[in-house]
Amino acid sequence: MAPMSNKATHPPDTPLYPIREVSRITGVNSVTLRAWERRYGLIRPQRTPKGHRLYAQDDIQRIERILQWLNRGVPVSQVVDLLDQPTAPDTPTSNASDWNSQRLQLQAAIQSLDMLKLEALYHQSLALYPLSISINELWQPVIHSLEAQWKAQPDDLVRRTLEAFLRSQVGMRLYYANQATRGPLILLSTMPDDPGPLWMLMAALMASEQGYRVQLLDAPLALDELPRAVSRLHVSLVLLASGQAEDSTFIQQALPQAAAGLKVPLGICGEVARLRAADLQDSEVHVLGNDLTQAISRLRPLLRESGVL
Known part of the structure; x- marks a missing residue:
């Protein structure tokens, strides 16, 4: 697949789908699709004169390829460099250190009772990733880690605040x-x-x-x-x-x-x-x-x- 230009162009007879239909087909909610477009340029749908997004079949295939990488544990920040590879290897070549960084940031915000940071990380995690990936890679590991710490050294203030x-x-x-x-x-x-x-x-x-x-x-x-x-x-x-x-x-x-x-x-x-x-x-x-x-x-x-x- 050739590198994507800044503006999507498709033949005039190409079927186009609104964002709600693309969300239904791919299982990726519209908030996440918009975040992938705005923050990382992973997809670039066409726009109607009123600004509504329209996606072609190759956009949908690209979204499915993004999901393949995410399901292999690759953080969304690294996916853009992998999308145009001819095949997706069974084991990703990029390391997933970004997930470790995100877990450390989330756990630090919780333990320091930094509520503004916690709220930002919560909304970011739900916007950038399908919920199943966000829970599997971020929230569930952090809760596991915190509960192990709390068994050894209880901290009711942090637990109840979270x-x-x-x-x-x-x-x-x-x-x-x-x-x-x-x-x-x-x-x-x-x-x-x-x-x-x-x-x-x-x-x-x-x-x-x-x-x-x-x-x-x-x-x-x-x-x-x-x-x-x-x-x-x-x-x-x-x-x-x-x-x-x-x-x-x-x-x-x-x-x-x-x-x-x-x-x-x-x-x-x-x-x-x-x-x-x-x-x-x-x-x-x-x-x-x-x-x-x-x-x-x-x-x-x-x-x-x-x-x-």
């Missing part, structure tokens, strides 16, 4: 997303031993991005209350998240009993899913894993099996 920040940001995102979709409603809550909602909030972001409506519960709901919650809220699936192993009696007895008594699927995600998979393999609890992107991708088959989709 939780409050994410709760407000994710809450706003969910509010508008829930208005815009008619997707199945997921009830999402933490488990009793989890000291905070960090895993739940990340799972909520992923679920919302995939077109689900999300109802968050700030505190764990008693398991015997779940049937009433499912009925009154018209819930299609219950998803519980935790970064802890959780109590053995809760995992081995109470949770399987609750899943067996529900009319909808009950799934778990976060570290608890990795740590307790063996304890739940013969139960009706769906163990979705600690990789949040994969966990949320497994919801759709469950909903199909239950007759919701």
Whole structure:
């Protein structure tokens, strides 16, 4: 592919697509597409006389190639130098030190309680990358690192400040997303031993991005209350998240009993899913894993099996 000029030109009969349709085709939201264009010049769509972006098929193919590099762990700042290579190698030749730098910046902002920097990094990460990549490469590793530190040396001020920040940001995102979709409603809550909602909030972001409506519960709901919650809220699936192993009696007895008594699927995600998979393999609890992107991708088959989709 030849280097891209500053202005896209296509034959007059080339089919052109508006940004909303390109977002649907590629799975990349319009905010990210605009950021790739303005900040890095990765794509340059045509413009209508009124300034609306129009994309040709080769633009869409270029976006898909960008996603291939990003999914291999290459930061967006390095993708522009790789796009015009004839083939994309299985292992990227560029190092991913930029991801390490971004993680260090994010963790430093959190630990220093630099809220302006934290807000800037949060919005930047969601604008420059598809959400699954942002969570996999940035947010999930940072949360892992912080929780390991907090186990050795608790810091409730930093934890609660981060939780409050994410709760407000994710809450706003969910509010508008829930208005815009008619997707199945997921009830999402933490488990009793989890000291905070960090895993739940990340799972909520992923679920919302995939077109689900999300109802968050700030505190764990008693398991015997779940049937009433499912009925009154018209819930299609219950998803519980935790970064802890959780109590053995809760995992081995109470949770399987609750899943067996529900009319909808009950799934778990976060570290608890990795740590307790063996304890739940013969139960009706769906163990979705600690990789949040994969966990949320497994919801759709469950909903199909239950007759919701």
